[in-house]
Amino acid sequence: MNISLVTSQDTDLATRAASPLAVRGMTVSYGQTPAIFSVDMTVRAGAMTAIVGPNGAGKSTLLKAALGVIAPLAGSVTVFGEPMADMRDRIAYVPQRASVDWDFPVRVIDVVMMGMYRKLGLLGRIRGQHKALAQECLDRVGMADFAHRQIGQLSGGQQQRVFLARALAQEADIYVLDEPFAGVDAATEKAIIAVLQGLRDAGKTVLAVHHDLATVPDYFDDVLLLNTQVVAAGPVAEAFIEDNLQAAYGGRLTTARADPESVAG
């Protein structure tokens, strides 16, 4: 009995060392009811993974807790087996668009530059190479012409692309996105998914909260179905099946399919 326990721990160590983002036993609570409870998540390297689940399932909470934006009650996070704190440089985060004040006095190029703050440190000078990288990142999301606009003048889709450009500027290995397609136009959705697939093809790892069940098989390789606890996780072909969806969404499945925005959040 003892021996088998040790073995399973060893296997998990190996699993976590290979995973760009591994969460174990994560519980977050706002008050007395948990938003997520004892969640295990092992993101596969070089794959695109979607976190899917009904409204209030704790999808964004899981992301934020994994990245240390909110403090969990319990749980640990590792990046390639190392503690998150030592590996921040490897992770780029794209928060929900609604989470910031878009009337803030800042230009598009300045927002992209924020992606390099960690590299620049407190006093590092912004040089030509940094500006060139920022411009290139904007170009990759099709926003090159907007570099000197104030961010408030952009449409929702354009704002989302700027956020993605900022993440690209981090030159990370893992890209974590919170609802990247919420409230954006079709052209933006196409542009974003093209960039993300490009990252995946370059060997990077992508993890996104996603709300549109219809596009999950087209866009993603792996899926994690969440409803406070993990309902199912694995390759789309195995985990994204009717029984699991039914278990995650319950009576809300029909609504979720008909109107994806209704379960966003």
Added chain:
Amino acid sequence: MLADALLLQLGYNATLVTIGAALLGIASGVAGTFLFLRKRALVSDAISHATLPGVGLAFIFMVVMGGEGRSLFGLLLGAGVSAAFGLLCVQWLADRTRLGEDAAIGAVLSVFFGFGIVILTVIQTMNAGRQAGLEGFLLGSTAGMLRSDAILLAVSAALVLALVVILRRPLGLAAFDPGYAEATGWSLPRVDLAMMGIVLVVTVVGLKVVGLILIVALLIVPPVTARFWTERADHVVIIAGVVGGVSGYVGAASSATAPALPTGPIVVLVGFAIFLFSLLFSPRRGVLASLLTHLRYQRRVHVRQGLLALAQGQPIYEVLTRRLLERAGLVLPDGVPTPAGQAAASKALLDETRWAIVRGDQAYALAATRYDGLTPIEDVLTPDQLTEVDGKIDAPQVVA
């Protein structure tokens, strides 16, 4: 007289006060910018009111220890400690209880201020020490300003500027996108603590000049004013520093021209004057500019709607529309379109038809997002694309 004051010709004390106030203005404008951008401007009100008990207790402590209780450094140290304690209370109430930050600020501000007043009253009944002048911390008193006070202000201002230069990136990031700041490894509580520390320094050294009731104005008015003139956070910081410095300099100099003029309130009023000017006349965000933009936009909408009505042979009911078309020479007083009006009307209709096709076609999704009912489609599509769109117009057009 005012010219003399502005050129620092009114004597030693007036010069010290003027330079000191200008330095304080620069420091407070710069420090206040990050509070304003982080949308926590009112926290400074709690900080400043929470200094009062510290001033009183420091005085009592110094008297009990056998001194006169007049050491400015001692009084300011007391002010700083009690302000920091007030700040912790606000933070604790907002984080750990169900009170919102606004309620927490209100509670801390009033309780600390009330407690401070009680202590000052007690001090007045004391026999020991020289308590005269402690009320100066309420509204500032610059009459007896010493060289050492001015040096204290200069050192603090330099310290604040240096800290802001060093911390500009985390401070800006935390204000714009706190979640991202946290995710990229800048500890939000620590960044906020640094910001509050900077504000606390400015508040405490500003007590002697403008007093605890008005220091808030020096922290908030400059950044709010600066925001009217720029869309960049780094420029807001610089402009706010300039506005604060000018307010301090001009305000203090003006107050020196007459014996009864209080420095702090005049400084604040000068700052308010600059704010008012910006509010009205800023070219992009000002009230006047917004009004003009709105009127111009309204006119364009009316002309466009009028032209479309003409093209479709509908009557125009709105007086403003008719007047605008008439003034532009597009219709005659009896409502009949002139030749120019007819040309413009059919042009508008063609534009609208082309737009309808563009907006209904997925291939033009990006161009379609630029539809606002006014932009001519030639501005959005290339000539080639236009020809393609025109090919899709069913001829003849059926016009209802």
